[in-house]
Amino acid sequence: MADHPVAALLRSAATCGPGLLVLDENPAGALPLPPPQWRALANRCDVQHQTQARGWDCICNDFEFSGYGNLQRAAYRVSKEKRVVEHVLQALWQTLAPGGELWIAGYKQEGIKTFAARAAAAWQAIAMLQRGDGGLHLYRFTRGEVAPMLLNEQDYHALMPVIECNGLTLYSKPGIFAWDRIDAGSAFLLAQLPAFLEGRDGGTLQALDLGCGYGLLALVLLRAGCARVFATDNNAAAVAAAQRNLALVADQERFEVSLQDCADGLHAPVDLVLCNPPFHQGFTVEGALTDRFLAAARRLLKPGGEALFVVNAFIPLERKAAPLFADVRTLASDRSFKVLALRR
Numbered sequence: 001m002a003d004h005p006v007a008a009l010l011r012s013a014a015t016c017g018p019g020l021l022v023l024d025e026n027p028a029g030a031l032p033l034p035p036p037q038w039r040a041l042a043n044r045c046d047v048q049h050q051t052q053a054r055g056w057d058c059i060c061n062d063f064e065f066s067g068y069g070n071l072q073r074a075a076y077r078v079s080k081e082k083r084v085v086e087h088v089l090q091a092l093w094q095t096l097a098p099g100g101e102l103w104i105a106g107y108k109q110e111g112i113k114t115f116a117a118r119a120a121a122a123w124q125a126i127a128m129l130q131r132g133d134g135g136l137h138l139y140r141f142t143r144g145e146v147a148p149m150l151l152n153e154q155d156y157h158a159l160m161p162v163i164e165c166n167g168l169t170l171y172s173k174p175g176i177f178a179w180d181r182i183d184a185g186s187a188f189l190l191a192q193l194p195a196f197l198e199g200r201d202g203g204t205l206q207a208l209d210l211g212c213g214y215g216l217l218a219l220v221l222l223r224a225g226c227a228r229v230f231a232t233d234n235n236a237a238a239v240a241a242a243q244r245n246l247a248l249v250a251d252q253e254r255f256e257v258s259l260q261d262c263a264d265g266l267h268a269p270v271d272l273v274l275c276n277p278p279f280h281q282g283f284t285v286e287g288a289l290t291d292r293f294l295a296a297a298r299r300l301l302k303p304g305g306e307a308l309f310v311v312n313a314f315i316p317l318e319r320k321a322a323p324l325f326a327d328v329r330t331l332a333s334d335r336s337f338k339v340l341a342l343r344r
């Protein structure tokens with residue numbers, strides 16, 4: 001799948017090098033081949049892998065730009081999260097050499113006009129606009145000698161104590177799904193967990209939180225007494241937060257947090273998988289994501305092991321799961337969500 005703002009960025013910005021392309025969670029599978037002397041940076045490992053498959057030199061981190069300086073060009077397709085956009089714009093502007101160009105792209109309904117106006121005011125720079133189809137906006141800024149004002153003075157990389165859960169204060173940050181709250185879908189899944197675990201020997205269970213975010217489901221599994229818990233996510237920020245939160249309740253020997261796309265590097269078979277899978281990639285709905293999480297759960301479960309999935313009520317998880325699992329049953333449902341148990 002192509003992301004048209006990224007393609008538009010490269011057509012306009014990458015006329016000559018060197019430059020840096022910054023990617024968030026928007027699809028990169030149809031990315032053009034890299035222009036000479038262009039590199040890429042992504043905050044998600046699946047986007048990194050897609051970008052590398054297209055021949056790009058791409059690294060993955062939580063939008064850390066300390067290794068870059070005096071860039072001649074930078075291009076950024078704006079993210080969904082306001083605080084992430086502020087940080088990336090701020091950091092890229094500071095890495096540009098005088099006379100360097102920053103290009104940003106996105107759709108009008110995504111708020112790009114507001115971001116461009118705020119950046120122009122903070123940097124005392126002119127936002128040169130190109131319009132495309134469907135409300136696509138492409139802005140070019142040229143850095144002068146004026147010292148920039150900050151779009152946001154908060155430390156983007158700092159994990160903050162923002163979520164209260166059963167007497168614990170959990171740490172999170174912008175850029176993580178539902179970063180400042182307990183997601184309603186995860187809460188609905190956790191409400192079914194005590195009855196599901198009743199009668200099972202938690203001390204023998206190996207479990208996986210697949211797409212862990214800041215680690216809520218994995219933390220509950222540890223507190224329920226599971227012998228060992230794995231937690232994986234494709235988002236660099238989520239992995240850092242989950243590592244910190246799980247350390248609040250267990251020794252390092254009982255858990256393992258890793259940056260992986262649908263647990264693709266995990267091989268240890270587990271007895272139980274908990275998953276609240278995403279169905280958006282960037283600003284678009286991506287139904288194939290659910291299929292990939294189902295396939296990962298089946299691959300990693302021991303024979304007889306079970307996965308609990310929570311999804312929005314309209315997603316046909318029963319139909320998607322039926323060819324992969326021996327038994328598919330609904331544990332709970334309401335107008336918003338449903339929780340399914342899938343047995344290997």
